[in-house]
Amino acid sequence: MDLSQLRAFVAIVDCGGIGRAAVRLNASQPALSRQLQSLEASLGVRLFDRERRRMLLTAAGEGLLSRARSILLEADALKEAARGFETGDSGLIRLGATPPMIEAPLAPFLGRWRREHPRIAVHLVENGGSTLADMLDAGQVHLAYVPADDDRFECRLLYPVHVVAAVAAADGLARAPMLELADIAGRPLLALRPGFGSRDWFDVACRSAGLRPTIALESASHSAVLALAASGYGIGILPSAVVPPRNVCLIPLVHHGAAVGRWTMLAWSRGRFLASYARAFVNAFATYAQSRYPGRGLVERAPPIAPPRDRTRSANAEAAAGRRHGRGASPHHPERGSVERRTRGHGRPLR
Numbered sequence: 001m002d003l004s005q006l007r008a009f010v011a012i013v014d015c016g017g018i019g020r021a022a023v024r025l026n027a028s029q030p031a032l033s034r035q036l037q038s039l040e041a042s043l044g045v046r047l048f049d050r051e052r053r054r055m056l057l058t059a060a061g062e063g064l065l066s067r068a069r070s071i072l073l074e075a076d077a078l079k080e081a082a083r084g085f086e087t088g089d090s091g092l093i094r095l096g097a098t099p100p101m102i103e104a105p106l107a108p109f110l111g112r113w114r115r116e117h118p119r120i121a122v123h124l125v126e127n128g129g130s131t132l133a134d135m136l137d138a139g140q141v142h143l144a145y146v147p148a149d150d151d152r153f154e155c156r157l158l159y160p161v162h163v164v165a166a167v168a169a170a171d172g173l174a175r176a177p178m179l180e181l182a183d184i185a186g187r188p189l190l191a192l193r194p195g196f197g198s199r200d201w202f203d204v205a206c207r208s209a210g211l212r213p214t215i216a217l218e219s220a221s222h223s224a225v226l227a228l229a230a231s232g233y234g235i236g237i238l239p240s241a242v243v244p245p246r247n248v249c250l251i252p253l254v255h256h257g258a259a260v261g262r263w264t265m266l267a268w269s270r271g272r273f274l275a276s277y278a279r280a281f282v283n284a285f286a287t288y289a290q291s292r293y294p295g296r297g298l299v300e301r302a303p304p305i306a307p308p309r310d311r312t313r314s315a316n317a318e319a320a321a322g323r324r325h326g327r328g329a330s331p332h333h334p335e336r337g338s339v340e341r342r343t344r345g346h347g348r349p350l351r
Contacts, residue, residue, distance in 0.1 A: 003075055005039035006068045008032050009047060013065060017055055070139035077142075077273045090119035091277045096132035096144035097124060099222055100241035104294040109285055120277050129197045136269055142278055147197060148265035148308045155265035156286040159293040160305040162261040163198045163205070164250040166190075166229040166236030173235070174249040178302065181209050181255050188216035188234035190225045197262070198239040202253070205260045240295035240302075250295065252302035259303040 011021035012032070022029045040047055047061035057065070080091050097106055102124065110122060125135065129146050136144040137152055148157055165184055167174045173183070185206075192199040199218075206213055216234045219225055222242050229236035230248045237253075240261070244250050253260050266282050268274050293299075 001039060001042040003072065005035045005042070006072055008035040009039055009061075010065070010068055010072060012036065012048070012055065013057065013061075017053075066138040073139035073142075074272070077275070080275055081273055091121070091275050093120065093122045093143060093278050093281055094141040095122055095124055096127060096135055096141040098129055098132070098145055098241075099126060100239060100243070100294065101145045102126060104241075104243060105289045105292045106285075108292075109288050113281065113284065117277070120281070122281070128195060130195050130200075133267075136267060139269065139272065142274065143266055143268050143282065145264060146267050148263040150267070152270065153265075153267035154270055155267040156282050157307065158264045158266055158286060158289050159296075160259075160261060160263045160299055160307070161198070162240040162259055162295070162299060162302050162305065163202050163253050164238055164240045164295075164298065165253055166226055166238050166242075166244060167249050167251055168230055168232045169247045169249055171232065171235075171249075173251065176251055178252045178254050181205060181211055181213075181253060181260075184235050184253075185211045185213050187214070189213050189237055190217040190219070190228050190234040191215050191237040192222070192225065193218045193220055196220075198237060201260055201262065202237050205253070205255050209255050240298050241293070243294055250298055252298060254303055257303060259305045261305050263305060263307050 007025065008021065008027075011024050012018055015021040015024055018029050018032050018036075022032045025032065036047070043060075043064070045060040045064075046058050047064070048055045049058055076092075106124075113120075113122065125132075125141050127135065132141070132144040133146045133150055133152075135141050136146065145158070146153070148155060165173070165179050173179060176183075191202065194200065194203070202213075217225070217228065222238060225236040225238055226242065226244055226248055228234060230245055236248075238250070240250060240252070242250070266286060268278070268282070
């Protein structure tokens with residue numbers, strides 16, 4: 001078994017077949033087939049079921065896929081570490097981010113980062129937070145934007161994200177500084193699909209309040225929810241990090257006066273090598289984002305969300321982990337418990 005066989009296995013899964021995988025890896029289909037057969041022989045298991053022109057992962061293939069990804073990422077990290085020791089000024093960062101985070105504050109930051117560090121490439125992987133957390137845990141990305149309550153990861157704390165109601169400016173509710181969940185329970189709601197963090201936090205809060213909201217739309221697109229909310233079709237349920245059009249107002253949702261939402265973090269896996277340039281990226285982005293994150297004005301007027309305690313560390317602290325354990329100062333002081341703190345363990349990560 002060698003790395004090229006593992007790369008062939010992962011590429012076939014990601015591309016949906018040998019043909020497209022061969023194009024990605026710049027190899028012939030027969031060569032890729034031979035690598036897969038050699039890997040199956042070496043492991044002693046069949047990784048795919050062949051059905052006509054389709055290739056379906058077996059149970060063994062499903063179970064070994066995440067380990068294969070981790071091995072490849074560790075191998076890449078080893079190469080990057082060696083290159084970093086030699087030059088210290090080049091490398092690759094695979095960063096998982098949600099669409100609102102990419103729009104702001106990541107997009108303007110990346111332009112400046114590239115000008116200052118032209119030989120350090122940042123490859124973006126766009127997805128929802130729950131998926132990103134799993135990808136980070138599986139070793140598919142080096143860094144990921146996820147909720148700051150996952151003990152699997154080291155992190156740098158970023159900013160709080162509230163669940164908000166997206167209301168058409170002409171709607172009477174648009175003038176409210178905050179909205180209780182009960183205020184919108186009888187209205188048609190436009191939500192992201194289950195698995196998106198803001199939707200999951202909203203569902204947890206509604207269960208806590210004993211409410212059964214009317215969901216008129218479940219979408220994978222933040223923009224679609226905003227467009228329909230602007231038309232008056234319903235009230236959108238979104239994270240405060242979205243940037244609304246002028247004819248939509250974002251209003252914090254609360255339950256008995258307590259905020260619905262969580263803090264976020266830029267995270268990396270415990271025990272995996274993180275290059276010095278990646279640590280520099282983490283610290284630079286965290287400093288930038290904490291003062292420029294989207295929805296900052298809304299968050300500042302909403303009830304505070306208590307930040308995680310004793311869970312976050314500066315990226316610079318990694319080198320000192322064996323000598324001491326530091327506690328970062330919180331940018332906000334907890335004044336009132338959030339719904340997420342009361343229902344810990346039932347929410348899912350941010351999307």
